[in-house]
Amino acid sequence: MSIEAPPEVLDGLRHWRTLPARQQPTWPDPEELARVTEELQGYPPLVFAGEADSLRAKLAMAAEGEAFLLQGGDCAETFAESTADRIRNKIRTILQMSAVLTYGASLPVIKMGRMAGQFAKPRSADTETREGVTLPVYRGDAVNGHAFTEQSRTPDPQRLLEAYHRSATIINLIRAFTYGGFADLREVHQWNRGFTANPAYARYEVLANEIDRAMRFMRAAGVDFDALRTVDMYTSHEALLLDYEAAMTRIDSRSGHPYNTSAHFLWIGERTRQLDGPHVDLLSRVHNPIGVKLGPTTTADDALALADALNPENERGRLTFITRMGAGRIREVLPALAERVRAEGRNVTWVCDPMHGNTITSPSGYKTREFSTVIDEVHGFFEVHHGVGTVPGGLHVELTGDDVTEVLGGSEHVDEEALARRYETLVDPRLNHQQSLEMAFDVAEMLRDH
Numbered sequence: 536m537s538i539e540a541p542p543e544v545l546d547g548l549r550h551w552r553t554l555p556a557r558q559q560p561t562w563p564d565p566e567e568l569a570r571v572t573e574e575l576q577g578y579p580p581l582v583f584a585g586e587a588d589s590l591r592a593k594l595a596m597a598a599e600g601e602a603f604l605l606q607g608g609d610c611a612e613t614f615a616e617s618t619a620d621r622i623r624n625k626i627r628t629i630l631q632m633s634a635v636l637t638y639g640a641s642l643p644v645i646k647m648g649r650m651a652g653q654f655a656k657p658r659s660a661d662t663e664t665r666e667g668v669t670l671p672v673y674r675g676d677a678v679n680g681h682a683f684t685e686q687s688r689t690p691d692p693q694r695l696l697e698a699y700h701r702s703a704t705i706i707n708l709i710r711a712f713t714y715g716g717f718a719d720l721r722e723v724h725q726w727n728r729g730f731t732a733n734p735a736y737a738r739y740e741v742l743a744n745e746i747d748r749a750m751r752f753m754r755a756a757g758v759d760f761d762a763l764r765t766v767d768m769y770t771s772h773e774a775l776l777l778d779y780e781a782a783m784t785r786i787d788s789r790s791g792h793p794y795n796t797s798a799h800f801l802w803i804g805e806r807t808r809q810l811d812g813p814h815v816d817l818l819s820r821v822h823n824p825i826g827v828k829l830g831p832t833t834t835a836d837d838a839l840a841l842a843d844a845l846n847p848e849n850e851r852g853r854l855t856f857i858t859r860m861g862a863g864r865i866r867e868v869l870p871a872l873a874e875r876v877r878a879e880g881r882n883v884t885w886v887c888d889p890m891h892g893n894t895i896t897s898p899s900g901y902k903t904r905e906f907s908t909v910i911d912e913v914h915g916f917f918e919v920h921h922g923v924g925t926v927p928g929g930l931h932v933e934l935t936g937d938d939v940t941e942v943l944g945g946s947e948h949v950d951e952e953a954l955a956r957r958y959e960t961l962v963d964p965r966l967n968h969q970q971s972l973e974m975a976f977d978v979a980e981m982l983r984d985h
């Protein structure tokens with residue numbers, strides 16, 4: 536990556552600074568922030584433009600129904616849990632889900648982590664009050680600490696540097712695991728066999744047997760399993776902290792285009808997708824494939840205007856719409872959006888986030904979700920796209936590879952009482968390992984029967 540580009544391109548990359556930004560931390564010392572972002576600008580890229588381009592081509596296939604995206608990971612990654620075990624478990628979960636979805640959809644699955652950079656969170660409120668004490672809200676480990684003390688909750692720019700270094704170690708592990716044999720399809724299939732051997736998941740045994748037969752067929756037909764031992768896994772996070780994202784934006788020496796080199800794929804959140812806002816402005820200028828979350832109040836006009844702002848050339852694979860309508864709204868709201876976007880000829884990849892429209896508070900006060908509601912939104916997503924004739928291109932899920940108890944339900948019946956046992960997330964509730972696999976089997980069954 537060089538830093539040379541026409542002056543108008545470099546000026547354009549600074550234009551966001553003139554626009555009022557939502558959801559940014561109040562950094563106590565702007566000069567320290569400036570020093571930190573300058574340092575970040577000198578750090579090496581975490582991903583390369585060519586990788587982002589290959590992802591874009593795959594997302595174009597997903598838009599045509601020739602591939603399917605699985606994007607998953609924590610709501611908020613944390614520094615403390617960026618351990619080898621936790622990361623391996625998350626990668627394993629995504630690989631297991633992918634294997635099942637590949638079979639169900641009869642399509643290649645694009646594997647993408649909400650990983651290696653998902654360290655900043657938009658929040659509903661700026662402050663949190665406990666027992667009469669009010670402090671700034673936790674905004675992710677890239678900004679402040681979760682501990683409820685004044686020192687910890689004060690935004691600290693040094694955390695941006697740590698977010699970069701953590702992201703680098705995570706992406707290093709992702710590359711090592713996915714190129715080092717861990718992704719071997721035979722192994723992944725055996726792990727899934729272990730899952731369906733559990734009596735709680737007996738209903739998926741039929742599907743697991745079918746996959747078994749398909750594997751035997753592949754072996755008999757001489758498929759080179761050794762060639763299938765490595766997979767491409769991409770990284771993504773919400774492009775929220777403009778100072779960080781701008782500092783990681785570099786000019787690609789091959790093409791002269793700017794790329795955000797902090798992740799392969801960036802998305803704009805539901806709270807920061809204002810058409811004239813700085814998040815849309817900055818991401819409109821980078822060449823990565825990008826996404827935008829669309830909540831239940833989105834109109835067809837909003838969606839078209841976003842498509843025009845973020846993908847003026849209407850390029851395939853460039854823009855993903857990640858809908859998060861809520862199970863109760865998707866069947867009513869999504870059809871009009873999908874119909875207009877199709878009628879107006881805009882190229883987008885449609886992806887379902889069945890998490891963020893389905894958050895509830897349990898009677899004992901946990902922020903949680905019902906597994907059955909989450910699954911219902913996924914089903915609604917497929918129904919709507921099949922009805923309209925548009926393509927359901929993928930899933931965006933908050934999950935972990937560990938045995939946490941944050942989402943209610945699933946075949947192991949996590950109940951209100953169980954929530955207290957291992958509720959570990961710092962922001963939103965994640966599907967645990969078993970619930971994640973159950974979702975994959977459920978969706979695969981539905982796709983196979985379609």
Ligand SMILES: O=C[C@H](O)[C@H](O)COP(=O)(O)O
Nearest residue numbers: 610656657658659660962963
């Ligand atoms: O993923 C994120 C949450 O939905 C978002 O940060 C809002 O959470 P809050 O309502 O707890 O602030």
Ligand SMILES: C=C(OP(=O)(O)O)C(=O)O
Nearest residue numbers: 610804805806828859891
């Ligand atoms: C905050 C998130 O989502 P949304 O912008 O859709 O609310 C998220 O993905 O964690």
Ligand SMILES: [Mn+2]
Nearest residue numbers: 610933962963
């Ligand atoms: Mn979330």
